[in-house]
Amino acid sequence: MNPTLDKFLGGKQGAIGLAVLATLILVVFPLALDAFRLNMVGKYLTYAFVAVGLVLCWGYGGILSLGQGVFFGLGGYCMAMFLKLEASDPESTKIQSTPGIPDFMDWNQITELPMLWQPFHSFGFTLLAVIAVPVILALVIGVAMFKRRVGDVYFSIVTQAIALILTVLIIGQQGLTGGVNGITDLKTLMGWDIRDDSSKMILYFINAFLLFGCILIGRFILASKLGRLLMAMRDKEERVRFSGYDVASFKIFVFCVAAAFSAIGGAMFALQVGFMSPSFVGIVPSIEMVIFAAVGGRMSLLGAVYGALLVNYGKTYFSETFPELWLYLMGGLFIAVVMYFPNGLAGLWESHGRKWLGKLARKPAAPATPAPVAEAPVASSQPRELETTP
Amino acid sequence: MSQPSAFQMPKPVLAIEGLTVSFDGFKAVDDLNLYIDRNEVRVVIGPNGAGKTTVLDLICGKTKATAGSIQFESRELTKMREFDIVRAGVGRKFQNPSIYENLTVFENLEMSYPKGRKVFGALFFKRTAEVIARVEQIAAEIMLTDNLYLQADLLSHGQKQWLEIGMLLMQDPALLMLDEPVAGMSVNERMQTAELLKRISKGRSVLVIEHDMEFVKSIAHKVTVLHQGKVLAEGSMEAVQSNPKVIEVYLGH
Amino acid sequence: MEWLSEFGAIAAMQGFNGLSVFCVLLLMALGLAIIFGQMGVINMAHGEFLTIGAYTTYVVSVLTEQYAPFFGPYYFFLAIVLSFFIAGAIGWLAEWAMISKLYQRPLDTLLATWGLSLVMQQAFRSIFGAREVSATLPEWLMGSWNPTEAIDIPRNGLFVMGLTVLMTGMIFLMLYRSRWGLQVRATVQNRVMSRAVGINTKKVDRMTFALGCGVAGVAGAAFTTIGSTGPTAGSLYIVDTFLVVVFGGASSLLGTIASAFSIAQAQSLMEFFMSGSMAKVFTLSAVILILMLRPQGLFSIKVRK
Numbered sequence: 001m002n003p004t005l006d007k008f009l010g011g012k013q014g015a016i017g018l019a020v021l022a023t024l025i026l027v028v029f030p031l032a033l034d035a036f037r038l039n040m041v042g043k044y045l046t047y048a049f050v051a052v053g054l055v056l057c058w059g060y061g062g063i064l065s066l067g068q069g070v071f072f073g074l075g076g077y078c079m080a081m082f083l084k085l086e087a088s089d090p091e092s093t094k095i096q097s098t099p100g101i102p103d104f105m106d107w108n109q110i111t112e113l114p115m116l117w118q119p120f121h122s123f124g125f126t127l128l129a130v131i132a133v134p135v136i137l138a139l140v141i142g143v144a145m146f147k148r149r150v151g152d153v154y155f156s157i158v159t160q161a162i163a164l165i166l167t168v169l170i171i172g173q174q175g176l177t178g179g180v181n182g183i184t185d186l187k188t189l190m191g192w193d194i195r196d197d198s199s200k201m202i203l204y205f206i207n208a209f210l211l212f213g214c215i216l217i218g219r220f221i222l223a224s225k226l227g228r229l230l231m232a233m234r235d236k237e238e239r240v241r242f243s244g245y246d247v248a249s250f251k252i253f254v255f256c257v258a259a260a261f262s263a264i265g266g267a268m269f270a271l272q273v274g275f276m277s278p279s280f281v282g283i284v285p286s287i288e289m290v291i292f293a294a295v296g297g298r299m300s301l302l303g304a305v306y307g308a309l310l311v312n313y314g315k316t317y318f319s320e321t322f323p324e325l326w327l328y329l330m331g332g333l334f335i336a337v338v339m340y341f342p343n344g345l346a347g348l349w350e351s352h353g354r355k356w357l358g359k360l361a362r363k364p365a366a367p368a369t370p371a372p373v374a375e376a377p378v379a380s381s382q383p384r385e386l387e388t389t390p
Numbered sequence: 391m392s393q394p395s396a397f398q399m400p401k402p403v404l405a406i407e408g409l410t411v412s413f414d415g416f417k418a419v420d421d422l423n424l425y426i427d428r429n430e431v432r433v434v435i436g437p438n439g440a441g442k443t444t445v446l447d448l449i450c451g452k453t454k455a456t457a458g459s460i461q462f463e464s465r466e467l468t469k470m471r472e473f474d475i476v477r478a479g480v481g482r483k484f485q486n487p488s489i490y491e492n493l494t495v496f497e498n499l500e501m502s503y504p505k506g507r508k509v510f511g512a513l514f515f516k517r518t519a520e521v522i523a524r525v526e527q528i529a530a531e532i533m534l535t536d537n538l539y540l541q542a543d544l545l546s547h548g549q550k551q552w553l554e555i556g557m558l559l560m561q562d563p564a565l566l567m568l569d570e571p572v573a574g575m576s577v578n579e580r581m582q583t584a585e586l587l588k589r590i591s592k593g594r595s596v597l598v599i600e601h602d603m604e605f606v607k608s609i610a611h612k613v614t615v616l617h618q619g620k621v622l623a624e625g626s627m628e629a630v631q632s633n634p635k636v637i638e639v640y641l642g643h
Numbered sequence: 644m645e646w647l648s649e650f651g652a653i654a655a656m657q658g659f660n661g662l663s664v665f666c667v668l669l670l671m672a673l674g675l676a677i678i679f680g681q682m683g684v685i686n687m688a689h690g691e692f693l694t695i696g697a698y699t700t701y702v703v704s705v706l707t708e709q710y711a712p713f714f715g716p717y718y719f720f721l722a723i724v725l726s727f728f729i730a731g732a733i734g735w736l737a738e739w740a741m742i743s744k745l746y747q748r749p750l751d752t753l754l755a756t757w758g759l760s761l762v763m764q765q766a767f768r769s770i771f772g773a774r775e776v777s778a779t780l781p782e783w784l785m786g787s788w789n790p791t792e793a794i795d796i797p798r799n800g801l802f803v804m805g806l807t808v809l810m811t812g813m814i815f816l817m818l819y820r821s822r823w824g825l826q827v828r829a830t831v832q833n834r835v836m837s838r839a840v841g842i843n844t845k846k847v848d849r850m851t852f853a854l855g856c857g858v859a860g861v862a863g864a865a866f867t868t869i870g871s872t873g874p875t876a877g878s879l880y881i882v883d884t885f886l887v888v889v890f891g892g893a894s895s896l897l898g899t900i901a902s903a904f905s906i907a908q909a910q911s912l913m914e915f916f917m918s919g920s921m922a923k924v925f926t927l928s929a930v931i932l933i934l935m936l937r938p939q940g941l942f943s944i945k946v947r948k
Contacts, residue, residue: 058750062750064750064753066753144935145935148935148936148938149938150934150935150938151938152749152750153683153685153749153750153753154889154934154938156685156750156753157685157882157885157886157889158889158931158934160882160885161882161885161886161927161930161931162931164882164927165923165924165927165928165931168920168923168924169920169921169924171920172918172920172921172924220513221513224512224513224514224515225500225501225506225512225513225515226509226512226513226515228490228493228497228501229501229512231490231492231493232490232493232501235490235491235492236488236489236490238452238484238488239484239488239489239490240501241472241473241476242450242452242472242473242476242481242482242484243476243501243502243557243561244473244476244477244502244504244507244561245473245507246471246473246507246508247473249508249509250509250512253509283882287754287757290754291754294754324765324769327761327762327764327765327768328761328762328765328766330758330761331758331759331760331761331762331763331765332758332762333758334754334755334757334758334759334761335741335755335758335759335762338745338751338754338755338758339741339744339745339751339755342748342751
C-alpha cells in the first residue's frame, strides 16, 4: 500500500475499523432510522468532532481542555450568525421596529446591525471564521499557557474558567448574541431550506464526511513523528525538550487542531439543529464532551465517535424515560470509566471484544463479514458498561 | 598526559564565569568559573549538594542563572531557550535514565534525529535510508544492535543508560553532559561504558558527573571538585586526590 | 459637604459588600487550598460539600423549629459543627472509595470528582427537591448595624466575617502549629521519606481531605445566612474558588487569603461601574491574564528541583 495512504488509514486494522464505522454511519443509520432520529444521530455526531479532537490533545498530548465547548460554540455561533442574517431579511422582518436585523436585536432596542455582525453577510467569510475564530483563540490561549509552561492541572482549570467567561459574556450581551436563548429560527442556507427532511439528510451526509475527514487527519497526525512526539511529551516532557524540541509549539498545534475540529462540529450543529445557544458553550457541556472521549477511549479516534453516539443516545433515552436517573448514571459513568476503564470502550474491545470475535470466527458457522464487527464494539461492551454504573 | 591550560588554548568550548544561582537566598552555585576544552573529558565530582547537577541544569537552560555567564562556542547560553541550546550542540543525559519506555529502541533513537524538529517538519518527517543508517550506526556504537526493535522498557538498567547516551549521540553534540552515567551498572557494564565514553569523546567535549572513583580514574582527563557551589580543586585525578582540602571535605569521609 | 459623607457611606458599604463576597470565597477556598494546595487533588465536587453544609443547616433549622423552638437562637452553632462533621465524614468516604485510588492520575481525579459532583447534585435534588430552600435565621442574625445613620451594615455579613476569621485562624493553627499539620506538610514535601519516618501517609491524606471537605461544610453553613440553597448552589462557585486557590499560589495559605480578597474586591468594585456579569467577565479575565504572566501564582517560593 502507498505509505501515505497507509498513514491515513492506520494499517489493515485501522482500515477495517474505519470501514465498519463508515458502514454504520453511512449505510446502517440512514436505512434504519426515520428522518427525525437520523437528524438526532447527526446532532450526536457533531459532538464526535469534539471528542475526536480531545483524543488528539488529551489522550495523546496529555492536555485536558475543559473548555472545548468554547470552540464548538464559537464555530456554531459563526455559522448561526450567517444563517440568522439570512433569515432576517427586511421582507420577513418588516413587522419589527427596525426591519432587516435579527429579531432579538430588535427586542433589545438595537436599531442598527452591530459592526461585529457585518462581515457575516458573506458566506465565504463565515466559512473562514468558523475555523479561524476558534483556532486563533486556541492559539492565543495555547501560546500564553504553554510557552509559560502552565501545568496540566492549571491548564484544565484555566480552560474551564474561559468556558465560564464566554458563557457569562454571551448571556450578558443579549443584544449582540441573543443572550440565554441563543440564536434561533435559522431557516435557509443561501436560499436552500435547511429544515425539510431531504436537506437534513444531505446535511447528515456532509457532516459524516467531514467527521471522517477529521478522523483521517487525526490518523495522519498520530502516525507521523509528531504523534510519537506527543506521546513522548506526555510521558517524558523534559527529555523531549532537551532533545531540541520546542515542546510548547507541539502542544499549541494539537490544541489548535482540536479546536478546529470542535468548531466544525459546532458549525454543523447549527446547520442541522437550526439554532445555537450558550448551553453548548459552558462548563457542563465542555466536560460532558470529555466524557464522550473517555467512554469511547481516550486513545482511540474511532472510539471517540462510538462514545459520543452511545453517551448521547443514553442521555436522550434516559432523560425521556427516567429523567431522575440520568444524572446518577452520567456521574456513575464518569467515575466508573475513569477508575476502572481508563481506556474506555476501545480498551474493552482490545482486551475482550477481539478475543470474543476470535472465538466466533473459529466456529465455522459464524459469518466473518464486517457487518457483525460493526456491532461488536457496541454490543459486546455496552452491557459491561451498564453493569458498572450504579 | 599533560593538559595545556586554558590560556594557551585558542578558546575553550565552554567557558563558565562568575556563575551564581540562588534559591531563596541559598546559593547552590556560587561565583563558579569552569572552562572545558575541545576534545576534553572532564569529570565533576563533589559531595552531595555540592551543586553538580545544578551546574548541568544551568548549562542546558533548565535552571536560569541569577548572575554570571556561560559561553558555549562564543554563544551566551544563559539567554537562550532550552531547545535552542540543544540545537546549538549541547546534549544532556539525566541522572535517571530518561527514555521513552513505550517506544522501541529504534524509535527512541529516531526521535533524537536532528531533522523534523518543528511542528510541520515532524508532521511530514519521513524515515529515509539516511535516517535508518544513522540509527543503525549509533545502535552499534552503544551496543544495542541486537535490541533495535525491542520496546525500551524491556532493556536492562545499564542498557537504558546507553540508550539515552545514544539518543544524545544522534544529535552529534559538540558538548555532551552526562549525569552519573554508570549509576546502577555492573562492574562489567562500567568497563564497557568507559570504553564507550572514550570512543565517543573523539571530536567532542564531554562533561561527566560521577561518584564512582574507579570509573572517574579510567575516563577523566581532568577532574573538578565542587564544594558548596564553588570549585574546591581542579587538576589531574592524582593531584586532586592528594589535595588536603579535597580529602577534608570529600574523600576523607 | 453632605455629598461627601454620602459618598463615603456608599464606598464603605460597597467595600463591605466586597468583604462579604470575600468571606464566602475565602471559606470555600480554604478547604480547597488544603485539598489542592497540600495534596494536589482537584476536587470538582468541592462545591457539593458546601451544599451539604448548607442543607445540614437547613435541616437543623427545620427540626429546631418543629421540635425545640426554645433552642432557636442557638441552633446555628450546632448547625455549624454538624455541617463540619457531616461534610467531613462524606469527604472521608469519598477519599477512601475513590480519590485514594487515583493519586497517580491528577487529571483523572478531576473527572471522577466531577462525576461525584453530578451524583451528589442529583441526590440533593431527590432528597430536598429542585426548589431552593432557606434556613430560618435566628433573630440576632437579622437586621443590620448602623454605626452612623447613612451606613447600614447587615448583621449576617458581620457574622460570616467573624466566622471566616475564626476558621482561618484555626486552620492556620492546625497546619502550622500542630503535630498533625507538620505531618501533612511533611507528606506534601516528601511522601516516601515521611512514610520512612513512621507517618501513616494514607491516614494523613484521608484526614486532610476530610478536613478540607469539613471546612467546605462550614462555608455552606455560613452561606445559608446570605443566600438560599439549591442543589447546584455550590457548583456555581467552583470555578471562582479554583481560580482563587491557583491565583494565590496553590500551597500558600496567605496567598489564598490575599487572592480571595483581591478577586472579591475587584469584583464588587467593578460592579459599581458595570453590570454584574460584565464585572465577572473582567475579573476572571484579569485573573487569567495575571496567571499567564505569573503561572506559579501570587505567592510561591522558588525551589531547587
